Amino acid sequence: MLRLIFLFLFLIYVQLLYGQSDPLTLSRIDEKIPIQTSGGRLFWGDVLFFHEWHIQKNINFGNYRLIDANAVQRAFGTFDECKLRLNEICGENKLQPMSGNVLIVVHGFGGSGRRTKKLAKWFQEQKIYNHVINFTYPSMSQSILEHSRMLDSVIRNLSGNVRCIDFVAHSLGCIVVRRYLSGSLDEKWVAAANPLEERDKFSPDNRIGRFIMLGPPNHGAELAVKLIGNNRAVRIFTGITGDELGMRWEETNKKLGIPKCEFAIIAGGCGDKKGFSRLIKGDDDGVVSVEGTKLLGAVEWILFNMKHDELLQNEIIFEYALEFLKKGTFSGLYEKNKNNTEIKNNKISVDY
Numbered sequence: 001m002l003r004l005i006f007l008f009l010f011l012i013y014v015q016l017l018y019g020q021s022d023p024l025t026l027s028r029i030d031e032k033i034p035i036q037t038s039g040g041r042l043f044w045g046d047v048l049f050f051h052e053w054h055i056q057k058n059i060n061f062g063n064y065r066l067i068d069a070n071a072v073q074r075a076f077g078t079f080d081e082c083k084l085r086l087n088e089i090c091g092e093n094k095l096q097p098m099s100g101n102v103l104i105v106v107h108g109f110g111g112s113g114r115r116t117k118k119l120a121k122w123f124q125e126q127k128i129y130n131h132v133i134n135f136t137y138p139s140m141s142q143s144i145l146e147h148s149r150m151l152d153s154v155i156r157n158l159s160g161n162v163r164c165i166d167f168v169a170h171s172l173g174c175i176v177v178r179r180y181l182s183g184s185l186d187e188k189w190v191a192a193a194n195p196l197e198e199r200d201k202f203s204p205d206n207r208i209g210r211f212i213m214l215g216p217p218n219h220g221a222e223l224a225v226k227l228i229g230n231n232r233a234v235r236i237f238t239g240i241t242g243d244e245l246g247m248r249w250e251e252t253n254k255k256l257g258i259p260k261c262e263f264a265i266i267a268g269g270c271g272d273k274k275g276f277s278r279l280i281k282g283d284d285d286g287v288v289s290v291e292g293t294k295l296l297g298a299v300e301w302i303l304f305n306m307k308h309d310e311l312l313q314n315e316i317i318f319e320y321a322l323e324f325l326k327k328g329t330f331s332g333l334y335e336k337n338k339n340n341t342e343i344k345n346n347k348i349s350v351d352y
Helices: 002-020 023-032 079-093 117-126 144-156 172-182 195-201 222-227 232-245 249-253 315-327
Strands: 044-050 053-058 064-067 072-077 100-106 131-135 162-170 208-214 262-268 300-304 343-345
Touching: 044 079, 044 131, 044 144, 053 079, 064 079, 072 079, 100 117, 100 144, 100 172, 117 131, 117 162, 117 315, 131 144, 144 172, 144 232, 162 172, 162 315, 172 208, 172 232, 208 315, 232 249, 262 315, 300 315
Parallel strands: 100 131, 100 162, 162 208, 208 262, 262 300
Antiparallel strands: 044 053, 053 064, 064 072, 300 343
């Protein structure tokens, strides 16, 4: 145990020492001795993407790092210093500004870009989008508002040559995108009493296109209430976001509006009144209730006989997502899959 404590303190010391060193010198060291990272999960989140390169921010120390497509660190320091090194790399590799259509993939609670890697890779292979961004944020270490601010930073730093930005998000990621699309990223901002009527008054970026939600906890996460509740030990692990999805959902919901853009919902469940979990009332995907996924204003809503995480692994889900992102409807796939008993279609009908 003492060894683990000393190791932990040593790592903190190195982090502090590293943050105070000359970042440009360190960036050169990174080039000669590449530092493999996990890509971010607990303390790092993306704030800028350029092709396969991205700059991440450390939420504890406020410093930044530049990592490549393999999550290898190539520079470390302030945001401007990392961006300067990125500009040098762009010149060395003759990388052109990002342009055309961009898809941003957003993972759920407790995950990282690794969780959505299969989905992001599948969309890249379809060659429908010029760029697919697999956005990572520290889902258990800061608030939903801070997650949304990181997403906002990524979008603001996209080139003006980017024409359209679409989203595919899973679970908590849907709430992060909703918060970004809802209104001012100010702590005091509150959604209107009737967000459906007010949604046309706000758009954070005129390039926003369509949005697909996979297993979204649009009315909170019942499982979070059951398993986390007011248990202090568990809450230390799940962080502020666990509280916001569970016991503090009523407060969280006041900060969420209805997206102005066209959006569709893909839910998981059994198609019966029992669902996968005994802890959740009615049908559910093991994490979120079927009714809890629904949101007034959705263009389409469809139920698949799948568990929560299976929505990120099944290519038929990807096909439906792509169909909506291209055409604004799932209808082109209904006839194709009419004999598939795993699919249950039901247009949304629920009060917000």
